[in-house]
Amino acid sequence: xxxxxxxxxxxxxxxxxxxxxxxxxxxxxxxxxxxxxxxxxxxxxxxxxxxxxxxxxxxxxxxxxxxxxxxxxxxxxxxxxxxxxxxxxxxxxxxxxxxxxxxxxxxxxxxxxxxxxxxxxxxxxxxxxxxxxxxxxxxxxxxxxxxxxxxxxxxxxxxx
Numbered sequence: 001x002x003x004x005x006x007x008x009x010x011x012x013x014x015x016x017x018x019x020x021x022x023x024x025x026x027x028x029x030x031x032x033x034x035x036x037x038x039x040x041x042x043x044x045x046x047x048x049x050x051x052x053x054x055x056x057x058x059x060x061x062x063x064x065x066x067x068x069x070x071x072x073x074x075x076x077x078x079x080x081x082x083x084x085x086x087x088x089x090x091x092x093x094x095x096x097x098x099x100x101x102x103x104x105x106x107x108x109x110x111x112x113x114x115x116x117x118x119x120x121x122x123x124x125x126x127x128x129x130x131x132x133x134x135x136x137x138x139x140x141x142x143x144x145x146x147x148x149x150x151x152x153x154x155x156x157x158x159x160x
Contacts, residue, residue, distance in 0.1 A: 097103045108114050115121040 098107075113121060113123065
């Protein structure tokens with residue numbers, strides 16, 4: 001009869017519930033130890049340190065961007081200043097050349113086609129330029145208003 005009581009005790013609801021509770025407790029205990037092992041990697045101090053570092057990065061990002069852009073602007077202004085200095089030097093050289101009477105006379109003769117008294121002046125006409133000017137007369141065979149509109153289109157295109 002002892003075997004029957006043991007079998008009956010093994011299949012009883014109370015015994016089954018007790019075994020089920022023990023198994024569940026063992027699973028919960030195992031899962032808690034796994035969670036604790038995972039949590040130990042990131043402590044509260046590490047999270048606080050990460051938060052502080054992120055805050056510093058965010059706080060310093062805008063001033064650093066401003067600093068870099070201002071440095072670039074300063075470099076650009078220095079480059080412009082150097083170009084202006086070079087231009088001033090070129091203008092001073094040109095002014096000094098124009099102070100020389102020989103240079104001024106040379107430029108007047110070349111640009112304005114002046115000649116000294118007793119000299120004979122002449123102008124050489126480039127034959128290639130004359131042919132090009134004749135080729136530009138293609139508008140002579142068109143109505144006058146077509147030429148006007150072409151002139152308007154050309155001037156409009158030059159504005160752009």
